[in-house]
Structures are given as C-alpha cells and as structure tokens.
Amino acid sequence: MYNYLSGGFLAYLNRDLLLGIRNKSDLIKPLIFFLLVSVLVPLAIAPEADRLAELAPGIIWIFAVLATLLSVERLFSDDLQDGSLEQMLMSPNLLIFPILGKVTAHWLMIGLPLALLSPVIGIWLSLPTTAVLPMMLSLAIGTAVLSLIGAVGAALTLPRQGGVLIALLVMPLYMPVLIFGSATIQSAVDGQSWTAPLSILAAFLAIAIALCPLAINVSLRLAKNG
Amino acid sequence: MNLNLQWTWFHRLGSPRWFYQKTQRWLPWLSLIMLSLLALGLVWGLAFAPQDAKQGNSFRIIYVHVPASVVALAGYYLMAIAGAVGLIWRIKLSYMLMRSAAPIGAALTFVALVTGAIWGKPTWGAYWVWDARITSMLILLFLYLGVMALRHAYSSNEAADKASAILGLVGMVNVPIIYKSVDWWQTLHQPATIKFTGAPSMHPDMFMPLVVMIAGFYMFYAVTLILFTRIEILRREYRSSWVKQLVENN
Numbered sequence: 139m140y141n142y143l144s145g146g147f148l149a150y151l152n153r154d155l156l157l158g159i160r161n162k163s164d165l166i167k168p169l170i171f172f173l174l175v176s177v178l179v180p181l182a183i184a185p186e187a188d189r190l191a192e193l194a195p196g197i198i199w200i201f202a203v204l205a206t207l208l209s210v211e212r213l214f215s216d217d218l219q220d221g222s223l224e225q226m227l228m229s230p231n232l233l234i235f236p237i238l239g240k241v242t243a244h245w246l247m248i249g250l251p252l253a254l255l256s257p258v259i260g261i262w263l264s265l266p267t268t269a270v271l272p273m274m275l276s277l278a279i280g281t282a283v284l285s286l287i288g289a290v291g292a293a294l295t296l297p298r299q300g301g302v303l304i305a306l307l308v309m310p311l312y313m314p315v316l317i318f319g320s321a322t323i324q325s326a327v328d329g330q331s332w333t334a335p336l337s338i339l340a341a342f343l344a345i346a347i348a349l350c351p352l353a354i355n356v357s358l359r360l361a362k363n364g
Numbered sequence: 365m366n367l368n369l370q371w372t373w374f375h376r377l378g379s380p381r382w383f384y385q386k387t388q389r390w391l392p393w394l395s396l397i398m399l400s401l402l403a404l405g406l407v408w409g410l411a412f413a414p415q416d417a418k419q420g421n422s423f424r425i426i427y428v429h430v431p432a433s434v435v436a437l438a439g440y441y442l443m444a445i446a447g448a449v450g451l452i453w454r455i456k457l458s459y460m461l462m463r464s465a466a467p468i469g470a471a472l473t474f475v476a477l478v479t480g481a482i483w484g485k486p487t488w489g490a491y492w493v494w495d496a497r498i499t500s501m502l503i504l505l506f507l508y509l510g511v512m513a514l515r516h517a518y519s520s521n522e523a524a525d526k527a528s529a530i531l532g533l534v535g536m537v538n539v540p541i542i543y544k545s546v547d548w549w550q551t552l553h554q555p556a557t558i559k560f561t562g563a564p565s566m567h568p569d570m571f572m573p574l575v576v577m578i579a580g581f582y583m584f585y586a587v588t589l590i591l592f593t594r595i596e597i598l599r600r601e602y603r604s605s606w607v608k609q610l611v612e613n614n
Contacts, residue, residue, distance in 0.1 A: 290534055294527050298517035307510040307531060310503045311538050314545035321549070342541075349537065353530050356451075360523050360530075 150226075150239030157216075158247045164212065165247050168205040172252055175201050176259045187264040194263035195273075195323035199316055201259075202252055202277055203284060207308065209248045210288030211301050213240065214358065218296055227362055234351040237358075241289050241350075249281025269326040272336065276322035279339045283315050286343075286350040293354045296361035315342060378455035380597040381606050387590045394587050401580030409573035416570070422486040423570075429479040430574060431581035432472045433501060437539075439469035439585060440504060443511070444536035447529025457593075459525035460600065462532065463515070464592035468585065470508035476501055496550035500543045507535045521600065 158165050179197055180190060217223035226236055253274045260270050291308035318335045325332040409427035416423035443465035450458035480498055481491040492498070511528050518524035566574070601607050 290530075294514060294531055295517050297519070297523070303513055303517060306506070306513050310506040310510065310542070311534065313503060314538070314541050317545045317549045345537075349534075353534050357527060357530055360526050363520075363523055 146233075146235035147239040147242075150236045151243050154240050154243030155246065158243065164209075165251075168209045168248055169251055169255055171208060172201055172205045172255065173258070175204070176262055179263065190262075191264040191266065191327070194260065194265040195269070195327060196320045197263065198256060198259055198265075198273065198277075198323065199280075199320040202256075202281060202319070203309075203312055203316055205252060206248060206281055206284040206288055207305055208301075210244070210285065210292050210308075211295075211304055213244055213289055213292045214296055214361075215292070218361070223358065224362060227359060232352075233355045233358070237289070237351045237354050238347070241285050241354075244289070245282045245285045249285055250278060252281055253277035265323070266327055268329075269323050269332075272326035272332040273323045276319045276332075276336055276339060279336065279343055280315050280319040283339065283342045283346045284312060286346040287311050287315075290350050290353045290357065293357035293361060296358070315339065318342070378453070378457050380457050380460065380601055381604075383457055384594055384597050387594060391587065391590060394583060394590070398580060398583035398587050401576055401583055405573050405577035405580050409570075409577060413570045413573050414567065419487055422483065425479050425483045427574060427577045429476060429483055431578045432479065433476040433497075434578055435581045435585045436469055436472035436476050436501070436504065438582075439465055439472060440507065440532075440539060441536060443469060444529075444532035447525075447532040450525060451529045451533075456600075457597075459529070460593050460596040461589065462529060463525065464589055464596050466508055466511045466528070468588050468592060470505060470512065472581075472585070473501055473505040473508060477505065494550070496543075496547040499546045499550070503542050503546070504539070507539070511535070 176197070179193065183189060183193065214223060217226070226233060229236075256273055256277050257270050259265075260273055265273065288304070288308055291304040291311075294307060295303045318338045321335040322332045322339065325335060405427060410424055413424070415421055443462050446458045446462040446465060449455055450462060477498070480501070484493055484498075485491050511531055514528055514531055515524045518527060598607060
C-alpha cells in the first residue's frame with residue numbers, strides 16, 4: 139500500500155538527491171567556498187596557532203552559516219522555473235512531507251558534507267583535537283536548522299529570487315543557532331561539558347522541524363501566485 | 365442568524381471605511397492625551413526627578429530610551445498579531461495596520477539604539493557594548509527591516525501582505541528564543557559588565573515619570589499607527605466610492 143506521508147517524503151528526497159548528484163558542480167561550490175574563506179583567515183589575521191585557535195570556533199560557524207546561505211536560494215527557484223513546483227503545489231494537502239524531503243536532501247548535500255569537511259578547517263585553524271567531534275556534531279545538527287530556516291526565507295523570496303533579501307530575512311533568525319553552535323565548540327576547547335549547548339541545538343532542530351514546513355507550505359503557495 | 369448578528373461588530377471593525385471615519389473623531393482626543401502625557405513625563409523626568417547617585421544627570425536619557433525600547437518590542441508583537449489576524453480572518457484592515465506598524469517599530473528601535481549609545485558613552489565609556497539587551501534590540505531592528513524589505517519582492521499587495529505576515533509570525537516565535545540565546549551568550553562571555561539598575565529598584569521619584577513616559581510613548585505609537593494606517597487606507601482604497609467622495613468634498 140502506498141503511504142502518502144512517507145511516500146511524499148521519500149519521493150522528493152530521492153528526486154532532489156538525484157538532481158544534486160547529476161549536477162555535481164552545484165554541490166561542490168559551497169564546499170569549496172567553505173574551504174576558500176577559511177584560507178583567508180590566516181592570511182588576513184596571522185598564521186600564529188594560538189590566535190587562530192582562539193578564533194576557530196566562531197569562524198568555522200560563521201563560514202558554515204554563509205555557505206548554507208549561498209546554497210539555500212536554489213532550493214525552490216529551480217523547481218519554480220522548470221514547473222515542478224507547480225506540480226507539487228497541485229496537491230490539496232499540506233505539503234509538510236514533500237517539503238521535509240526537499241530540505242533533508244539539501245541538508246544531506248550541503249550541511250552534512252560541511253560537517254564532514256570541517257576537520258580539515260579545524261586542522262588549518264589549529265583547533266584542539268578534543269574539539270573536533272563536538273564541532274562535527276554541532277555542524278551536523280546546526281546546519282539542519284539552518285537549512286529549515288533558510289528554506290522559509292527561500293520560499294518567501296521566491297518571486298524575486300533575491301540572494302541578499304534572503305540574507306536579510308534569515309540572518310537574524312540564524313543567530314541563536316550560531317550562538318549555541320560556536321558555544322558547543324568553545325565549551326569543548328575550554329574542557330567544559332559541550333553536550334548542553336549541543337542539546338539546545340537539537341531542541342532548536344525539533345522546533346524547526348515542527349514549525350518551518352508549515353511556514354514554507356504557506357509561503358510557497360503565495361509565491362506561486364505573487 | 366443570531367450568530368451572524370453578533371459578529372457584525374467584528375466585520376465592521378475590519379472595514380477600512382469604518383476605521384477611517386471613527387479615527388477621524390478619535391484622533392484629536394488621542395493626540396491630546398499623548399501630548400499631555402509626553403509633556404508631563406518630560407518635564408517631570410528632565411527637570412524634577414532627582415539626580416542619579418552614580419550617573420548624575422546623564423541617566424535622564426532613560427526617559428526616552430526605555431519607553432522607545434518597550435514600545436518597539438511591543439510593536440513587533442502587535443505587527444505579528446495583526447498579520448496573524450489578517451491571515452486567519454482575511455481582514456484587509458489588519459494587513460494595513462501590520463504594514464504601517466513596521467516602519468514605526470523600526471524607527472523606535474533605531475531611537476532606542478541611538479539613545480542607548482549616547483547613554484553608554486558616559487556610563488560604560490563606550491558607545492557600543494555587546495550587552496544582551498543591546499544586541500537583542502539590534503537583531504530586532506534587522507527583523508523589522510526584513511519585514512519592510514520583503515514587501516518589495518511581491519508585485520501584488522495581497523501576496524506581499526501574506527508573506528510579511530508569515531515572516532512576522534516566524535519572527536515572533538524567534539524573538540524570545542533570540543533574546544534568551546543572546547542573554548545566555550552574554551553571561552558566558554562578559555562576566556563583568558556594569559549592570560544598570562533595573563526598574564523595580566529605582567526610587568519612585570525617578571520611576572513614576574518613567575511610567576508616564578512609557579504611557580506617553582504608547583499613545584504616540586497609537587497616534588502614529590492610526591495616521592500611517594489612514595494613509596495606507598486611502599492609498600489602497602482610492603478606487604472606492606467613499607474615498608472619491610471624500611476627495612471631492614475637500
């Protein structure tokens with residue numbers, strides 16, 4: 139028997155992953171951006187291990203935010219152009235599961251690779267090895283929240299497809315994630331318990347999974363008409 | 365049938381024409397209350413309230429700073445709730461209120477930030493400190509600017525209204541989270557900032573003028589919101605017969 143709910147989720151997850159894999163350059167660009175801006179830090183500040191290590195927790199998170207922001211714009215705009223968004227909106231139901239499928243695909247292609255790539259930047263910026271696992275976990279969970287909130291911004295700005303506008307809408311909403319994300323790494327660096335800020339990130343994720351798809355659903359229907 | 369009759373007030377409340385005509389009569393009174401409250405609060409606060417033991421006369425900027433911050437924050441909720449009412453009951457007037465509330469709230473947030481910076485210089489020795497409240501207010505300003513900027517992404521008023529309402533609601537869920545996060549972040553990073561006295565510990569002689577000023581700022585907010593909304597009503601309803609009649613009579 140075809141299950142509408144999980145079916146919608148898996149169908150859109152598969153579709154978006156397939157599209158992503160067939161169009162590899164779009165996948166790789168944010169990752170290269172993530173690596174490139176990290177190279178700028180020692181060049182702009184100083185190649186001294188102490189100073190870099192001090193800045194690393196915050197800087198890694200800022201770059202993760204920027205890399206997500208860069209990629210989130212494409213989440214719905216390609217679908218709008220090729221008409222598949224209209225197909226999706228034909229359904230009279232709430233589109234929570236298709237939307238979650240699309241956002242999960244986005245996270246699998248952007249957030250998770252960023253988290254997996256982050257140890258390289260950790261090494262470049264002399265981050266203590268004890269902080270590497272907390273960094274990867276905080277990025278993995280945090281970027282999922284960023285994808286969800288970013289998708290709200292992308293859906294709202296769909297008629298204009300404005301990159302800067304998304305940043306203006308979404309950046310203030312990213313700040314709690316940024317605070318607790320970098321705090322997770324910082325706590326690990328300081329030798330304190332890092333599970334507390336990480337749990338709060340996970341709580342943000344729970345709230346975002348519950349509420350963001352609703353906002354995205356309404357915004358997408360608007361954007362089609364606007 | 366009976367139910368319908370009971371709900372007529374609700375629909376009348378949502379009619380831009382009714383709002384325009386009613387506020388015409390309310391405005392002089394509201395303005396009078398606003399002016400007397402602001403005049404009383406300013407003279408009382410600036411001239412008669414005692415000096416602060418540590419800050420001297422410089423604390424008196426509190427009589428502009430605190431009311432502006434309070435109303436700016438409350439204004440965000442008003443804007444978001446107006447948007448929600450518009451989304452749920454499809455009331456045009458509610459969207460017009462929401463649209464008018466955004467620039468007023470942004471302006472008040474800006475005033476709060478500027479007066480805070482001016483106050484910070486003699487008190488903290490710096491125009492800008494990354495204090496939890498200041499940071500939250502700055503984020504609030506960006507939230508307001510986001511709502512204002514989003515309008516221009518849509519060609520039709522209707523879609524722009526709905527989109528702004530959604531963004532306002534998303535922001536409303538986030539404002540307490542942002543505030544708490546920033547508060548927590550600040551306690552983590554700044555163990556020794558100067559804490560200025562909160563309202564309850566203020567002497568009544570200083571506190572009462574502040575209450576009057578806050579009430580005055582709320583009235584100011586109400587009056588400006590009504591004025592902005594009236595302009596918005598005329599702008600959107602210019603095709604309707606009552607607006608045409610209004611213009612001809614003038």
